[in-house]
Amino acid sequence: MTAELVRGQNHPLSQVRLEVRVSAGRPVVAGATLSDEQGRVRGVEWVAHPGAPTLPGLEVSKQAAADHRLAFDLDALPGTVHRVSVLLALPTGVGPARFGAVAAPFVAVTGLDGSEVASYTITGLDAESAVVALELYRRQGAWKVRAVGQGYAGGLAELLTDQGLPEARRLADSIDEAVAQGLARSVSVPPPRTPDADRSRQAAASAPGPDQPYAGPQGASGTVPPLQTPSPSPYDTPGGQGATVPQPGYQGGGPAPTDPPAVAQPAAPSTGPVDYSHPGRQTSAPPPPPPTAPPAPPGQPARPVAGDATGWSMEERLYNQVWGMFEDLARTAAAYRSAVDFADSRMEQELDRALSDPRSRIGGQGDAAREAARAKHADLVDQARAALDRDLSQLTAESDVVEPALPAAYARWDNPVWHGYRVPMEIPMAVRLGDLRLPESEELSIPMLVRLPLERGLWIDSGRAASADALADPDELRRLAMDTAVANAARLLAVYPAGEFTAHVIDPAGSAASSLAPLVRSGVLDGPPAAGATGVADVLARLTQRVDLVQMAVRAGAADSLPPGLDTAEQLLIVNDFPHGFDDRAVTQLRYLADEGPAVGVHLMLVADREDAAGFGPLLDPLWRALLRLTPVPDDHLADPWVGHAWTYEPALVPPGSQVLQQVLSQVAAARRPWNR
Numbered sequence: 001m002t003a004e005l006v007r008g009q010n011h012p013l014s015q016v017r018l019e020v021r022v023s024a025g026r027p028v029v030a031g032a033t034l035s036d037e038q039g040r041v042r043g044v045e046w047v048a049h050p051g052a053p054t055l056p057g058l059e060v061s062k063q064a065a066a067d068h069r070l071a072f073d074l075d076a077l078p079g080t081v082h083r084v085s086v087l088l089a090l091p092t093g094v095g096p097a098r099f100g101a102v103a104a105p106f107v108a109v110t111g112l113d114g115s116e117v118a119s120y121t122i123t124g125l126d127a128e129s130a131v132v133a134l135e136l137y138r139r140q141g142a143w144k145v146r147a148v149g150q151g152y153a154g155g156l157a158e159l160l161t162d163q164g165l166p167e168a169r170r171l172a173d174s175i176d177e178a179v180a181q182g183l184a185r186s187v188s189v190p191p192p193r194t195p196d197a198d199r200s201r202q203a204a205a206s207a208p209g210p211d212q213p214y215a216g217p218q219g220a221s222g223t224v225p226p227l228q229t230p231s232p233s234p235y236d237t238p239g240g241q242g243a244t245v246p247q248p249g250y251q252g253g254g255p256a257p258t259d260p261p262a263v264a265q266p267a268a269p270s271t272g273p274v275d276y277s278h279p280g281r282q283t284s285a286p287p288p289p290p291p292t293a294p295p296a297p298p299g300q301p302a303r304p305v306a307g308d309a310t311g312w313s314m315e316e317r318l319y320n321q322v323w324g325m326f327e328d329l330a331r332t333a334a335a336y337r338s339a340v341d342f343a344d345s346r347m348e349q350e351l352d353r354a355l356s357d358p359r360s361r362i363g364g365q366g367d368a369a370r371e372a373a374r375a376k377h378a379d380l381v382d383q384a385r386a387a388l389d390r391d392l393s394q395l396t397a398e399s400d401v402v403e404p405a406l407p408a409a410y411a412r413w414d415n416p417v418w419h420g421y422r423v424p425m426e427i428p429m430a431v432r433l434g435d436l437r438l439p440e441s442e443e444l445s446i447p448m449l450v451r452l453p454l455e456r457g458l459w460i461d462s463g464r465a466a467s468a469d470a471l472a473d474p475d476e477l478r479r480l481a482m483d484t485a486v487a488n489a490a491r492l493l494a495v496y497p498a499g500e501f502t503a504h505v506i507d508p509a510g511s512a513a514s515s516l517a518p519l520v521r522s523g524v525l526d527g528p529p530a531a532g533a534t535g536v537a538d539v540l541a542r543l544t545q546r547v548d549l550v551q552m553a554v555r556a557g558a559a560d561s562l563p564p565g566l567d568t569a570e571q572l573l574i575v576n577d578f579p580h581g582f583d584d585r586a587v588t589q590l591r592y593l594a595d596e597g598p599a600v601g602v603h604l605m606l607v608a609d610r611e612d613a614a615g616f617g618p619l620l621d622p623l624w625r626a627l628l629r630l631t632p633v634p635d636d637h638l639a640d641p642w643v644g645h646a647w648t649y650e651p652a653l654v655p656p657g658s659q660v661l662q663q664v665l666s667q668v669a670a671a672r673r674p675w676n677r
Contacts, residue, residue: 002108002116005147006644011118013136013143015111016074020086020134023622024105025595027064029089029156029179033163034081040164044171046081047160051178058084064091064179074136074143083137085148085163088122089130089156092176099151100126103455106625107133109145114618120147123641129155149641304398306405315407319429319449322402322410325395326436326446327642332391333438334643339384347377388440396444403447406432409495410447413487413654413661421494421664423671427452428495433488433630435650436638445650450628452495453570457594457604459627460485463611478577478607480632482515484651485574485607487661488630491652492572493524494664498671503572504543505529506536508581512607522665524672526567536581540589543573543602547593550600571602578608579616587619594626 003011022030031049033041041047048060057076061068070086077084088105096102099122108119122133128151135146152158156175160168309324311317354369404415409428411417412435431452435445462481464474493501505516507529519525530539546566553562562568579587594604606627613620631637636648654661 003118005118005120005145006639007120007124007147007149007641009644010144010146013074013109013117013145015117016072016143017112018072018074018117018136019110019112020068020070020072021108021110022068022070022086022088022105022133023107023625024066024088025103026066026095027091028066028068028105029064029087029091029175030061030068030070031087031089031175032058032060032070033085033087033160033165034077035083035085035163036080037082039083041160044165044167047165047171049171049175049178051174057081064094072136083135085132086134086136087130087156087159088133089159089175091179092155093180098125098127098129098153099131100128105131105133109134109136118145118147120149122149124149125151127153129153130159132159304394304401306402315410315429318402318406318410321398322406322447322449325398325402328391329395329438329441329444329446330640330643330645332388332395333440333645336384336388336440339387340381343377343380343384346380347373350376392441392444395441399444399446406447409491410449412652413658418660418664421667423498423667424495425497427497427500431491431495432652433458433491434652436647437650438645438647448649453598453601454603455598457598457606457627458485458488459624459629460488460605460607461610461629461631462607463609477632478511478609479515481607482512482576484630484632484653485576485605486515486519487651487653489519489572489574489605490524490661490665493668496570498668500569501572502526502567502569503574504539505574505576506539507531507576508533508536509577512576518661518665522662523669524665533581533583536586539573540586540593543571543597544589544592546571547596547600547602551596554600569601571597572605573602574605574607576607578606579613579620587616587623591620591623591626594623 005011022028029050031047032055033048034046034055035041044052046055048055048058050060050062050064053060053062056078057073059071061070072084074084086107088107090097090099090102099105104121104123104125106119106121109117111117120134122131125131131151132148135148137144137146152162154161155172157169157172160171165171307314307317307321309317309320311320350373351370354373355366403412406415406417407428408415408417408421408424409431411432429451430449432447433450434448436448437445460481462478464477489503493503503519503524504526505519507513507516508531510529510531512529513520516529520528530536549562549566573593575590578590582590590604590606593602597603604627606623610620610624629637630651631649632651634648634650636646638647638649639645640647
């Protein structure tokens with residue numbers, strides 16, 4: 001069973017011959033350093049990198065690539081080596097210069113047979129261009145792996161300097177030179193679809209939020225690679241290990257997973273990304289300063305005010321305030337748990353000391369020691385609980401003020417703001433996909449806001465394993481999963497301006513007709529739900545062709561060369577009951593859309609039971625990792641990379657009997673009609 005690690009967590013290794021597999025979605029440099037018992041790298045001969053890829057006991061890739069396999073034989077390492085650090089870095093002068101601008105890298109420790117031992121998604125990076133992903137280290141004669149995720153804004157030079165290497169700068173320069181020579185022989189990576197500077201709405205630097213951590217929670221999803229090279233990607237098919245399936249839109253086979261990219265001339269330099277912004281939009285002047293709360297009475301906490309965070313607009317202030325509440329709740333819960341752990345540990349130590357003398361184990365002296373230890377424990381726990389209750393009370397008061405003030409994109413479906421809904425003129429910063437809470441805060445939930453445009457697709461888990469014993473009827477759970485998908489799709493359609501978001505549905509067996517009725521009746525879909533093999537093939541072919549065309553236009557800097565009839569709106573594909581009714585080609589196309597689509601405005605929403613798809617074997621694992629996993633019932637499957645809490649996710653469903661969904665969709669459909677003529 002795979003251990004899905006969070007930052008700082010370790011896991012024992014039962015094998016000494018291992019591979020570390022890296023999936024970053026775009027070319028990165030992979031390397032490794034050996035260090036002694038004090039954590040010091042003794043010299044350049046203890047660093048494996050593209051210019052010197054082989055050391056005793058390990059081998060790394062010879063050039064930058066989107067995927068790597070690093071081989072380790074821990075028994076063959078020198079006896080003075082106590083730690084092996086796996087390094088990742090962005091190539092200098094090629095693509096983004098910081099990890100915050102690319103998808104979170106995914107690393108996995110596997111056996112030689114490919115079975116995963118531990119995995120880690122490196123989230124929370126921003127300005128860093130190099131990172132220590134994992135470290136394999138000796139502890140009491142055995143080897144363990146630890147998820148590190150330590151980033152360095154100064155790149156490889158700063159990273160190697162921090163590990164005690166005197167020649168760090170010179171070695172970093174030689175690595176950059178070796179990587180540049182390798183990139184000159186490979187296909188260059190196209191730029192992202194829309195750089196941050198061209199987005200119509202910008203926030204201040206966002207704090208770590210749940211849309212990042214959900215990449216690597218307990219049993220959840222992985223990372224979404226952005227634009228990759230157009231060469232076919234190797235996929236293992238049910239027919240045999242190592243078989244290659246071409247990506248849609250290309251002919252021929254591809255290299256084996258460990259082969260370097262095919263030799264080709266570098267792509268022509270891009271003159272600019274495809275501009276999806278509305279030509280009539282203007283950037284407004286900065287709004288007045290945020291409101292300030294009236295002074296609180298002496299000794300009382302400050303009265304919360306909606307929108308008192310920093311930002312250029314009320315929407316941005318509320319967004320930052322919500323994530324500030326998320327951080328505050330995570331912090332106060334972590335402090336409470338730490339205090340309780342300390343109280344438990346202290347009580348055990350005091351009991352051990354008091355009862356270590358056989359003469360005090362019985363009689364009044366032993367009883368008094370036990371009572372004193374328990375009393376101290378209760379006092380510490382009560383103090384921690386009082387501090388937690390105080391913080392929860394303040395956060396609850398803030399939530400009571402903020403929730404009614406949220407715009408439609410951030411609000412629950414029962415918020416009155418939806419009854420005054422009008423089709424927006426601008427794309428919001430984020431959209432609400434549910435709520436988050438912790439066991440210590442059952443009465444307090446924090447909106448789960450995910451930035452727009454979506455950086456990864458969504459997977460609505462319809463399996464019973466996702467909901468424990470919450471529902472005994474699997475048919476009811478599948479219906480709820482589709483209802484959740486429809487509610488999220490309707491919200492996405494509602495928060496985009498008219499003509500800037502298009503939805504498609506694939507329902508191979510027609511089993512989701514009742515759940516899809518609001519979308520079908522309102523006329524917001526691009527067409528009727530596709531059914532049967534022909535319908536599935538037609539929708540997938542059109543969307544994969546759109547991805548291919550936009551990618552080529554982005555690389556060539558020729559946005560004007562797109563076909564006149566091409567729909568440049570953001571595209572959402574809802575897929576029900578996957579993988580039933582999908583052949584190998586359709587599965588490959590869906591993987592292609594999940595990997596390549598988000599960067600060019602094509603997003604996937606999959607309604608599926610992962611256990612039910614187990615017959616496909618490891619073929620679909622990258623697809624699950626590429627999607628953000630949500631559940632149709634409350635479930636604690638989401639984890640944050642900051643303190644490692646397991647957050648309970650609650651879906652954003654329409655209240656039973658409410659007509660708000662139909663009213664909103666009717667307005668969206670009416671606004672779309674002029675664009676569809």
